[in-house]
Amino acid sequence: xxxxxxxxxxxxxxxxxxxxxxxDTMREKEHGRPYDADLFARQVTDAVAEVVAxxxxxxxxxxxxxxxxxxxxxxxIQRRLGGFEPASSGERLLPPSWQVEIDAFPEYYEGYLGKYxxxxxxxxxxxxxxxxxxxxxxxxxxDIANLHKAVAGVSGVVETxxxxxxxxxxxxxxxxxxxxxxxxxxxxxxxxxxxxIIEAGFLLQIDDPWLIEILSDPTLEPAERDRTAREHAEIxxxxxxxxxxxxxxxxxCYGLNHGPRVHDISMGEVAPYxxxxxxxxxxxxxxxxxxxxxxxxxxxxxxxNALPDGAVLIPGLLGHAQNYVEHPELIADMIGWYxxxxxxxxxxxxxxxxxxxxxxxxxxxxxxxVWEKFRALSAGAAxxxxxxxx
Numbered sequence: 001x002x003x004x005x006x007x008x009x010x011x012x013x014x015x016x017x018x019x020x021x022x023x024d025t026m027r028e029k030e031h032g033r034p035y036d037a038d039l040f041a042r043q044v045t046d047a048v049a050e051v052v053a054x055x056x057x058x059x060x061x062x063x064x065x066x067x068x069x070x071x072x073x074x075x076x077i078q079r080r081l082g083g084f085e086p087a088s089s090g091e092r093l094l095p096p097s098w099q100v101e102i103d104a105f106p107e108y109y110e111g112y113l114g115k116y117x118x119x120x121x122x123x124x125x126x127x128x129x130x131x132x133x134x135x136x137x138x139x140x141x142x143d144i145a146n147l148h149k150a151v152a153g154v155s156g157v158v159e160t161x162x163x164x165x166x167x168x169x170x171x172x173x174x175x176x177x178x179x180x181x182x183x184x185x186x187x188x189x190x191x192x193x194x195x196x197i198i199e200a201g202f203l204l205q206i207d208d209p210w211l212i213e214i215l216s217d218p219t220l221e222p223a224e225r226d227r228t229a230r231e232h233a234e235i236x237x238x239x240x241x242x243x244x245x246x247x248x249x250x251x252x253c254y255g256l257n258h259g260p261r262v263h264d265i266s267m268g269e270v271a272p273y274x275x276x277x278x279x280x281x282x283x284x285x286x287x288x289x290x291x292x293x294x295x296x297x298x299x300x301x302x303x304x305n306a307l308p309d310g311a312v313l314i315p316g317l318l319g320h321a322q323n324y325v326e327h328p329e330l331i332a333d334m335i336g337w338y339x340x341x342x343x344x345x346x347x348x349x350x351x352x353x354x355x356x357x358x359x360x361x362x363x364x365x366x367x368x369x370v371w372e373k374f375r376a377l378s379a380g381a382a383x384x385x386x387x388x389x390x
Contacts, residue, residue: 001159001203001246001247001249001280001281001312002061002062002158002159003312003345003346003348004312004344004345004346004347004348005345006389007381007382007385007389008335008344008347008348008349008381008382008384008385008388009061009062009158009348009349009381010059010060010061010062010348010349010350010374010377010378010381011060011061011062011063011161011314011348011349011350012055012060012064012318012350012351012354012355012374012377013163013205013251013253013283013316013320013350013351013352013353013354014064014066014067014073014161014163014205014207014251014354015066015067015070015073015163015354015355015356015357016051016066016067016068016354016355016356016367016370017355017356017360017363017367017370018047018066018068018356018359019043019047019050020361021043022040022043022044022047022068023120023359023360023361025039025040025043026040026071026120026121026359027120027121030071030120030121031121041142044068044069044142044146045146045149047066047068048065048066048068048069048146048147048149048150049146049149049150049153051065051066051068051150052064052065052066052147052150052151052153052154052157053150053153053154054371055374056154056155056156056157058371058374058375058378059374059375059377059378059379059381060374060377060378061156061157061158061159062157062158062159062160062161062203062348063151063157063159063160063161064147064160064161064162064163064205065143065146065147065150065162067163067354067356068146069139069142069143069146070359071119071120071121071358071359072119072357072358072359073163073165073207073354073357073358074165074169074170074207075123075124075170076165077136077165077170077190078124078126078170078171079136079139080134080135080136080139080140080193081132081133081134081135081136081186081189081190082130082131082132082133082134082135083128083129083130083131083132083133083175084126084127084128084129084132084171085126085127085129086124086125086126086127087124087125087126087127087171087172088127095169095213095217095255096213096217096218096219097212097213097216097217097218097255097263098255098257099218100218100263101257101259101260101261101262101263104260104262104263105259105260108259108260109259112258112259115360115362115364118360118361118362119358119359119360119361120359120360120361121359125171125172126170126171126172127171127172127173127174128171128172128173128174128175128176128182128186129174129175130175131175131185132182132185132186132188132189133189134189134190134192134193136193137192137196140193140196140197141196143162144162144196144197144200144202147160147162147200147202148200148201159203160201160202160203161202161203161204161205161249162197162200162202162203162204162205163205163206163207163251164190164193164194164197164204164205164206164207165190165206165207165208166190166206166207166208166210166211166236167183167184167186167187167189167190167235167236167239168183168186168208168210168232168235169209169210169213180231180235183232183235184235184238187235187236187238187239188239190239191239191240194206194239194240194243195243198243198244198247203247203248203249204243204247204248204249205248205249205250205251205283206236206240206248206249206250206251206277206279207251208236208250208251208252208277209252209253209254209255209256210232211229211232211233211252211270211273211274211277212252212253212254212255212265212270213255214228214229214232215229215265215269215270215273216254216263216264216265229273230273230276233273233276233277236277237276237277237278240278244280245278245279245280245308245310245311246280246310247280248278248279248280248281249279249280249281249282249283249314250274250277250279250281250282250283251283251284251314251353252270252274252282252283252284253283253284253285253316253352253353254285254288256353256357256358258320258321258364261288261290262290264290264291266291266294266297267284267285267291267294267297268294268297268300268303270284271297271303271306272303272306275303275306275307275308278308279308279311280308280310280311280312281311281312281313281314281348282307282311282312282313282314283314283315283316283350284313284314284315284316285316285352285353286315286316286317286334286352287316287317287318287319287320287326287334287351287352288316288319288321288352292334295315295334295337295338295341298313298338298341298342299341304341304342307342307346311346312342312345312346312347312348313338313342313346313347313348314347314348314349314350315334315335315338315347315349315350316350316351316352316353317331317334317335317349317350317351317377317380318331318350318351318352318373318374318376318377319351319352320351320352320353320354320355320364320365321352321364321365322364322365323364323365323366323369325369325372325373325376326373326376326377326380327376327380328376328379328380328382328383329380329383330380331349331376331377331379331380331381331383331384332380332381332383332384332387334380335347335349335380335381335384335388336384336387336388339384339388344388344389349377349380349381349384350377351373351377355367355370
């Protein structure tokens, strides 16, 4: 993983809005209706090429494919793992931590949850009913080939990353004797995807909102949250065994809840567990005003010293749920906050989360605004560079 050795590098979390023609074809595919498979393949290839070129145009250094071919950052994996079936209707789809917020702001969430009707496919819960195996080799190799081709067509790319989900949060265990055995089996299957991404020459980003979901779960007692979070870290680490730490980015966030969020736990509660997962870079929310002040967490010697040697922080300096464009001066200030704690070389400027974590006709942030946010991120990184290296 490249460090900010002579200037502040920029990146983002991964997902970006898919072009509408691609959404149209993807919708038919995901609903099991007839669709043109060759057309879909061409649309994805073209969309990846376009989105990689656009990332460089607006100043993003560490790029990705925008997850153009995936229906969501997490549920895409349902097509890549064997051993799952659709769960019975009526099973809970939202994580328990959401219910506290929904109960506090029912009128807001009644409208907010309606936005999922504008996605290309409904949220579907699945259950593990047999041995878990990885069956997504062809789809993964297509993703890899598309990204390689796209990056080869542009100049100035510092590095390339590809996201993959962590082994939790997308299906219920109805086969293994314990949930730990189940998650370990999922981790072993996903390891094939992880290794293939590394072998392709990309950085691997593990998308892991589930750690914070565990730590926020109101149905668990504190001791059980602690035990489950530590167990989760152990399972993720086991699935990553042997992978060079410097090739791994860990993205943890507060999920797709773009509501008031007054019940979020603090980064100070998350960081000790987050840093227990092996990675060369740690990506987390900052621009969300519920968490912007939490840069001070990294002034704590205990937390700062828990940052693995050589690891970088990848703070999110762009909000992923609001259509304002952050001012470059504020972005530069925020970069400075983190540089003052961990050193200028150890900070890469990023976004809070993906800008279209589900393939949707109505992402929270309009695509034209996303590109302007990225321009602001690049401009803010340039200001911070002048301050930190002059």
